[in-house]
Amino acid sequence: MRFVTNEITCPKCGTLNPSEADFCQNCGKKFGIEYASLGQRIGACLLDLIIIVIGIFIIIWIVSYLIVSLGFYLSSSETYWVGVVIGFLVEFGYFIFLEAASKGQTLGKMALSIRVVDKDTGEGIGWGQSLIRNLLRIIDFLFAGLIGIILIASSDENQRLGDKAANTIVIKE
Ligand SMILES: [Zn+2]
Numbered sequence: 607m608r609f610v611t612n613e614i615t616c617p618k619c620g621t622l623n624p625s626e627a628d629f630c631q632n633c634g635k636k637f638g639i640e641y642a643s644l645g646q647r648i649g650a651c652l653l654d655l656i657i658i659v660i661g662i663f664i665i666i667w668i669v670s671y672l673i674v675s676l677g678f679y680l681s682s683s684e685t686y687w688v689g690v691v692i693g694f695l696v697e698f699g700y701f702i703f704l705e706a707a708s709k710g711q712t713l714g715k716m717a718l719s720i721r722v723v724d725k726d727t728g729e730g731i732g733w734g735q736s737l738i739r740n741l742l743r744i745i746d747f748l749f750a751g752l753i754g755i756i757l758i759a760s761s762d763e764n765q766r767l768g769d770k771a772a773n774t775i776v777i778k779e
Contacts, residue, residue: 612624612625613625614627614637616630616632616633616635616637617635618630618633618635619632619633619635621633623637639728639775639777640777640778641763641764641775641776641777641778642718642720642764642776642777642778643764644755644758644759644764646718646719646720646778647720647758647764647776648751648755649714649717649718650712650714650715650717650718650720651714651751652714653713653714653717653718654700654701654712654713654714654715657700657713657714658696658697658700661696661700662692662693662696662697665692665696666688666689666692666693669688669692670685670688673688698740698741700712701736701740701743702733702736702737702740703736705722705731705736705739705740706730706731706732706733706735706736706737709721709730710722710723710730710731715776719778719779720776720777720778720779721776721777721779722739722769722774722775722776722777723774723775723776723777724773724774725763725769725773725774725775726773728777731772731774734772735772735773735774736772738768738771738772739768739769739771739772739774740768741768742766742767742768742771742772743768745767745768746766746767746768753766753767754766754767754768757770763775764776
């Protein structure tokens with residue numbers, strides 16, 4: 607038998623709030639939202655990076671095949687730069703496209719049942735937000751991701767720099 611109550615107990619500080627409250631009156635925690643854990647964020651990201659690396663190798667293989675079969679010749683430095691450009695496009699294109707077009711979910715986020723949403727509306731993010739939060743990955747990924755990990759762990763809303771700049775949060779489904 608479930609005990610029925612008209613009040614919401616804040617999961618963060620334990621304060622009882624009226625049933626219609628959207629925020630905890632004591633600590634300000636938003637009700638109805640569970641932030642993705644650091645472990646889920648890292649797991650999703652590692653999965654995405656594995657997919658991206660495989661994608662980059664496949665695309666480089668196809669492009670090299672096309673270049674050779676069309677009779678072009680590339681020097682080793684040209685080959686290097688073709689690889690760099692493909693790597694850059696796939697890495698950023700994957701995150702920016704999927705988070706904006708697929709309701710905030712990359713394949714890694716789908717696997718870990720988490721989603722990036724607009725902090726104010728709780729709805730899917732726009733192209734501008736996706737662009738900002740994913741370009742700032744450059745900074746969040748510094749020192750093998752340590753910058754992003756410290757920011758997420760020290761933020762009440764589990765936001766890395768890209769989330770703060772784009773006004774996004776990552777939540778559990
Ligand atoms: Zn509270």
